[in-house]
Amino acid sequence: MKLFLPLFLAWNTLFGSLPFTLDNLQNLRIVLINKTDFIPQEDEAKVKESVLKKLQSSGIAFDKQDANTLMIKIDAFKVDTTTIVHTQFVIGEEVQTHRKGDIQTLAFTYHSSDLIDTQEPYADTLESVEFLANEFLELYDEDNAK
Numbered sequence: 001m002k003l004f005l006p007l008f009l010a011w012n013t014l015f016g017s018l019p020f021t022l023d024n025l026q027n028l029r030i031v032l033i034n035k036t037d038f039i040p041q042e043d044e045a046k047v048k049e050s051v052l053k054k055l056q057s058s059g060i061a062f063d064k065q066d067a068n069t070l071m072i073k074i075d076a077f078k079v080d081t082t083t084i085v086h087t088q089f090v091i092g093e094e095v096q097t098h099r100k101g102d103i104q105t106l107a108f109t110y111h112s113s114d115l116i117d118t119q120e121p122y123a124d125t126l127e128s129v130e131f132l133a134n135e136f137l138e139l140y141d142e143d144n145a146k
Helices: 004-015 041-056 121-143
Strands: 027-035 068-079 082-096 104-118
Touching: 027 041, 041 068, 041 121, 068 121, 082 121, 104 121
Parallel strands: 027 068
Antiparallel strands: 068 082, 082 104
16 A cells, blocks of 8 residues: 555656646756755755756756746655655746736646656666656757747
């Protein structure tokens, strides 16, 4: 039963196309949430820097005024001798709803995740982050093609 939710999420991720758009996304701030014990705090900056360089190469600016937030979240738990790692890329933006009163709120306007089981959690997690960054850039390039 413990593996049902992760397996369901993985299945859903494999066969679903992303219902998000990255049109006109030009400015981001990266926040890394590391909930693992195998990525040391000093390596968190390296993970953020690798994603930042990859996205900058596609023309995305970083840390300018009113930047949207790109959250990279990494969770992990052990099952016997295997580590289950869940990595996520999420864009958080301030949006205005179309409800009565035009409410301003924070919304997740992009979400992608990767779920892996591994014997080498550090190396495979870095590969998972790279995979999600590439997936993000594919959609970004597609949505912003001129």
